[in-house]
Amino acid sequence: MSITADNLVWKIGKRTVLDGVSLQAEPGRMLGLLGPNGSGKTSLLRLLAGLKTPSAGRITLDGRDIGTVGRRSLARRVAFVEQHATTNANLRVIDVVKLGRFPHRSMFSGWSAADDTAVEEALARAGMVEKRHDLWQSLSGGEKQRIHIARALAQSPQELILDEPTNHLDVQHQIGLLRLVASLPVTSVIALHDLNHAAMFCDHLIVLDHGRVAAAGTPEAVLTEELLRDVFHVSARVERSTHHGRPHIHYLA
Ligand SMILES: Nc1ncnc2c1ncn2[C@@H]1O[C@H](COP(=O)(O)OP(=O)(O)OP(=O)(O)O)[C@@H](O)[C@H]1O
Numbered sequence: 001m002s003i004t005a006d007n008l009v010w011k012i013g014k015r016t017v018l019d020g021v022s023l024q025a026e027p028g029r030m031l032g033l034l035g036p037n038g039s040g041k042t043s044l045l046r047l048l049a050g051l052k053t054p055s056a057g058r059i060t061l062d063g064r065d066i067g068t069v070g071r072r073s074l075a076r077r078v079a080f081v082e083q084h085a086t087t088n089a090n091l092r093v094i095d096v097v098k099l100g101r102f103p104h105r106s107m108f109s110g111w112s113a114a115d116d117t118a119v120e121e122a123l124a125r126a127g128m129v130e131k132r133h134d135l136w137q138s139l140s141g142g143e144k145q146r147i148h149i150a151r152a153l154a155q156s157p158q159e160l161i162l163d164e165p166t167n168h169l170d171v172q173h174q175i176g177l178l179r180l181v182a183s184l185p186v187t188s189v190i191a192l193h194d195l196n197h198a199a200m201f202c203d204h205l206i207v208l209d210h211g212r213v214a215a216a217g218t219p220e221a222v223l224t225e226e227l228l229r230d231v232f233h234v235s236a237r238v239e240r241s242t243h244h245g246r247p248h249i250h251y252l253a
Contacts, residue, residue, distance in 0.1 A: 002027045002187035003048060003159055008057035010043055017043045019211045021057075025159070025187050032202030032219075033191040036232060039208040041191040042083060042163055048189060049080040049161050061159070075103035079157035081148050083164050083191075093139070094132045096147050097122055100154030118154045125180055126150035127173070141168040149177065153184075162190040166197065195232075199223055199247045207231055223247045 003025040010018040018040045025031045033041050046052045048059060050066050059066040061077070079100070100122065101115045123129050126146045131139065139147065145168045152160060160181065166174040174194070178201040181188050192198045198205055199219040206216040209231045215222045220240075228236045234251055241248040 002062060003189065004060045005044075005048065006058045006060075008044070008047060008054045008059070010040075010047060010052065011055045017211050018047070018054075018208075021208070021211070021213055023206050023213075023216065025189050026203070027187050028185055029203040030182050030188045030190060030201060032198040032205045033189060033208070034193075034195065034198055034205055034222075035208035035214070040211040041208055043211075044208065045080070045161050045163050045189065045191060049078055050074050051080070072103060076155075077158040078161065079152035079155040079159070080161045081152050081163065081165055083167070091136045092132070093128065093134050093136060093147055094119070094123070096136055097132075097150045097154050100151040103155065118156055122150040122153035125153055127176065142170060142173060145169060146173065146177075157186055160184065160186045160188045162188065164191050164193060166192065166194065195223060195228075196249055199249070200244055219247050223249065 003023075005021060005023045008018050008021040009016065021040075021044060023031070033044065035041050043052070047054055050069070053067070061069055066074070097119050098115075101118060104115070105111075123132055126149050128143065128146050128150055131143060131147075136144070136147070145165065149162075149165060152162075162181065166177055169177060174197065178197055181190060182201045190202070202219060204217065205219055205222040207214045207222060207227065214231045215227055223238055225236060225238055228234050228238070228249065236252055237250045238247050239250065240246070
């Protein structure tokens with residue numbers, strides 16, 4: 001397993017935000033994290049990325065407790081695109097993407113051809129080559145989001161953690177981003193609100209409800225009409241799409 005979480009509990013003050021959450025993210029697979037607003041998705045991703053420490057339970061990376069993996073090693077292998085990521089003003093787009101190479105460089109090593117290749121590939125994959133010399137501040141919200149993703153890709157991570165990365169994107173770029181993440185040879189954990197997109201692109205899903213796991217498994221097993229009613233409080237019919245073979249949700253008015 002690439003990332004595992006075993007019985008995680010995370011408390012803030014007296015409040016238990018995550019309660020007994022376990023998961024396995026398999027190498028090269030895309031794990032979708034679903035759940036209503038406030039169900040604990042961002043909190044869980046921050047624990048998985050090593051930014052927060054669980055109150056109880058354990059997270060492992062390739063079988064090793066995340067607490068024993070040094071900061072630098074963690075930054076080399078785990079990339080995290082946060083929901084409201086910000087970046088300093090006055091930088092050019094290319095410089096923001098170059099920041100992704102930072103964990104790979106030692107104090108004495110100069111900028112290498114491998115660094116250049118990683119940055120170029122990341123820009124191309126995010127579809128942002130033409131904007132490379134633009135000022136960060138001049139980008140639209142969606143373009144900024146794509147540059148954050150390019151920076152994460154430039155990091156050449158083994159694990160990619162994404163918190164609602166499609167939020168500000170137009171539909172073409174939402175689909176493009178999900179297709180890109182699904183095609184990468186990395187383990188990804190991605191929080192999404194669009195359940196049909198999750199069904200189309202994710203290998204496995206985990207649904208949080210009030211900080212607990214309400215369901216986990218394949219999209220077919222997880223996205224049932226009962227779950228949509230009980231967890232998301234919507235009436236819907238779920239059919240197998242004749243176009244892509246995955247579940248497709250029709251919401252009822
Ligand atoms: N630092 C914090 N201090 C106090 N409460 C917090 C903190 N972080 C998270 N919470 C609470 O924990 C709950 C889960 O929040 P979280 O952001 O993880 O949910 P989410 O599923 O990502 O929500 P959304 O879909 O709205 O982004 C929320 O009720 C939130 O208010």
